[in-house]
Amino acid sequence: MKVLLVDDERSIRLTLGDALSDAGHRVVRAEDFARGRAALEKEEFDCVIADLQLPGGSGLDLLPLARARTPDTALLVITAHQTIETAIQATKLGADYLTKPFLNEEVLARLAKIEELRNLKAEVARLKSEVAGRAGLHRLIGRSKPMQELYELIETLGPTDTTALITGESGTGKELVAQALHHVSPRRERPLVRLSCAALPETLLEDELFGHEKGAFTDARERKAGRFEVADSGTIFLDDIDDLSLPTQVKLLRVLQEREFERVGGTKTIQVDVRVIVAAKQDLAQLVAQGRFRDDLYFRLHVVELKLPPLRERLDDVPLLVEHFRRLHGGGRAYEVDAEILRAMSLYHWPGNVRELENAVMRAITLAGKSSRLEARFLLESAASTDAAETRPLTAAPPADAPVRPLQEVLAEAERALLQRALAQTGGNRSRAAELLGISRKNLWEKLKEHGLS
Numbered sequence: 047m048k049v050l051l052v053d054d055e056r057s058i059r060l061t062l063g064d065a066l067s068d069a070g071h072r073v074v075r076a077e078d079f080a081r082g083r084a085a086l087e088k089e090e091f092d093c094v095i096a097d098l099q100l101p102g103g104s105g106l107d108l109l110p111l112a113r114a115r116t117p118d119t120a121l122l123v124i125t126a127h128q129t130i131e132t133a134i135q136a137t138k139l140g141a142d143y144l145t146k147p148f149l150n151e152e153v154l155a156r157l158a159k160i161e162e163l164r165n166l167k168a169e170v171a172r173l174k175s176e177v178a179g180r181a182g183l184h185r186l187i188g189r190s191k192p193m194q195e196l197y198e199l200i201e202t203l204g205p206t207d208t209t210a211l212i213t214g215e216s217g218t219g220k221e222l223v224a225q226a227l228h229h230v231s232p233r234r235e236r237p238l239v240r241l242s243c244a245a246l247p248e249t250l251l252e253d254e255l256f257g258h259e260k261g262a263f264t265d266a267r268e269r270k271a272g273r274f275e276v277a278d279s280g281t282i283f284l285d286d287i288d289d290l291s292l293p294t295q296v297k298l299l300r301v302l303q304e305r306e307f308e309r310v311g312g313t314k315t316i317q318v319d320v321r322v323i324v325a326a327k328q329d330l331a332q333l334v335a336q337g338r339f340r341d342d343l344y345f346r347l348h349v350v351e352l353k354l355p356p357l358r359e360r361l362d363d364v365p366l367l368v369e370h371f372r373r374l375h376g377g378g379r380a381y382e383v384d385a386e387i388l389r390a391m392s393l394y395h396w397p398g399n400v401r402e403l404e405n406a407v408m409r410a411i412t413l414a415g416k417s418s419r420l421e422a423r424f425l426l427e428s429a430a431s432t433d434a435a436e437t438r439p440l441t442a443a444p445p446a447d448a449p450v451r452p453l454q455e456v457l458a459e460a461e462r463a464l465l466q467r468a469l470a471q472t473g474g475n476r477s478r479a480a481e482l483l484g485i486s487r488k489n490l491w492e493k494l495k496e497h498g499l500s
Contacts (some may be wrong), residue, residue, distance in 0.1 A: 053068065075297075213327075252294055257271045365388050387421075
């Protein structure tokens with residue numbers, strides 16, 4: 047960073063200036079208020095380090111001058127006499143302060159944090175631009191490696207008529223992937239018809255899929271077209287296919303093989319040209335082994351599988367998702383999320399996946415009142431309540447029929463979860479997290495790096 051160091055003590059200008067230069071910062075030194083102001087008028091600085099009491103003025107008065115050129119300039123005030131009034135005045139101006147005597151390492155640590163937050167803000171700004179450039183709210187959000195791989199598969203599979211099987215945990219966005227597949231296909235101008243197989247009982251599900259003829263049953267006062275008929279020349283998306291009963295699976299298999307069916311109570315064979323996309327939350331291969339899913343239907347569906355990554359495997363996408371949901375549910379208001387809170391959210395494991403994250407942003411917006419700043423206690427409420435409840439200790443015994451895993455793998459998994467909880471509970475403050483865990487900050491840093499959380 048480019049740093050302006052203003053102090054009337056020559057020893058501080060020399061020693062601290064050299065330490066900053068050795069750390070890779072570009073340093074400009076000034077010995078009084080007038081020279082500091084002259085430097086600010088000539089060039090822009092990322093940070094101003096100034097003595098509170100300078101010949102010719104106060105170090106605090108340099109901040110407005112610096113921010114007139116660069117709004118994000120940080121100010122670190124050095125004072126020999128810290129008072130409550132000084133602290134309040136510095137805080138109101140958005141400045142930090144340090145009391146003499148101090149170690150050069152303390153200043154370097156403060157600058158490292160300023161630089162980290164600056165980089166995170168720049169990343170958030172870039173993500174805002176990316177969100178703004180996306181067309182339509184149905185589009186998938188993410189730039190992590192798992193999502194890039196998913197995009198490539200969608201672009202390859204979308205233009206074909208191949209049956210697609212989408213798998214993934216609840217809340218990962220299986221319906222959005224189905225929409226994306228339809229959107230990039232030649233059928234995009236035709237209907238995309240959706241149906242959840244878990245939402246209806248078996249008797250109604252068959253009627254929804256294939257329709258019925260007038261008089262087919264007591265309340266059938268007129269002919270009704272089923273979802274397959276409505277989706278003709280377009281795409282049909284069947285969610286929760288793993289909840290389909292065995293008798294209905296037989297009828298679905300015929301549609302997939304022959305692209306034809308009869309309405310309930312009818313004898314006329316109806317042929318359709320439809321692309322089929324299905325989604326499952328359970329492992330269909332395991333259901334086949336258990337006799338709960340037909341193997342011939344499984345092989346017909348399992349032509350190409352799109353596995354959606356859980357959010358915990360693409361935490362780099364959290365800031366982008368937060369920005370997307372902030373705009374989507376903000377009602378036009380410019381809500382903000384502090385960089386430290388975003389970092390803490392990017393360390394939480396999100397067991398409810400993207401749906402849980404969206405609910406967290408909605409909750410924070412709802413409870414924000416007149417404030418434009420979204421609070422950590424609402425955004426990370428799930429993380430805090432999970433930690434406070436302690437309903438399932440990390441050392442709790444697994445179910446008796448659970449497979450035995452290597453001890454090192456289980457311990458590493460438990461340690462990673464505990465680190466995430468500690469960071470979420472402290473809002474990303476590593477010093478407080480280390481204190482909570484009873485380890486040194488250095489030890490915490492090493493463990494975060496080991497688990498890929500740094």
